[in-house]
Amino acid sequence: MFTTKLQALPVQEGTLEGRPDASTLSADTILLHLLDGRPVRVPYLTAGHHHRDDPEASPVVAQLLSSSSAGHPYNGKPLVRVELDNGRILVLAVDRMGHEPVCERCAPLWSRLEEILDQVPAGAAITAGVEIGTVDGIAMLVVDAEDLEEARADDGPDDDPEAPGAVPALVSEVAA
Numbered sequence: 001m002f003t004t005k006l007q008a009l010p011v012q013e014g015t016l017e018g019r020p021d022a023s024t025l026s027a028d029t030i031l032l033h034l035l036d037g038r039p040v041r042v043p044y045l046t047a048g049h050h051h052r053d054d055p056e057a058s059p060v061v062a063q064l065l066s067s068s069s070a071g072h073p074y075n076g077k078p079l080v081r082v083e084l085d086n087g088r089i090l091v092l093a094v095d096r097m098g099h100e101p102v103c104e105r106c107a108p109l110w111s112r113l114e115e116i117l118d119q120v121p122a123g124a125a126i127t128a129g130v131e132i133g134t135v136d137g138i139a140m141l142v143v144d145a146e147d148l149e150e151a152r153a154d155d156g157p158d159d160d161p162e163a164p165g166a167v168p169a170l171v172s173e174v175a176a
């Protein structure tokens, strides 16, 4: 559950800027909404391991640890570091988590990801976890298939092995 720890997070204007195309997204607004005390989940994070209707497929966020001024490397959105209720540490875009779909405001996230799930074979994952080093230790960066598609569209042909567009091989199942 989100706790007072979460509410103590210093969310300052201008500290959560990502790439310019992230300007339409207000991390403060999203965090304020998520801080209302209801459970927050990462929808379909492990849908490749669990049936999408299994609550395990959408793990609960236990607490928000920090927010980052760096944008997500694939989609430019403001990043947050969270701890799941199973103790795992994730780094993910602030709008990659939400309340249960009964929340009108968070429902579009679930339905968008459901649509993507509908397009992949049963048991396939739409999200990958990429291990990254942070100042606070190793964390798992959440990368969605849709982020990679966006990166490919941005970057054009995949002639550079270091370009984000060359990474789809990383889209494998998140280790549960």
Ligand SMILES: [Zn+2]
Residues within 6 Å of the ligand: 033, 098, 099, 103, 104, 105, 106
């Ligand atoms: Zn909500």
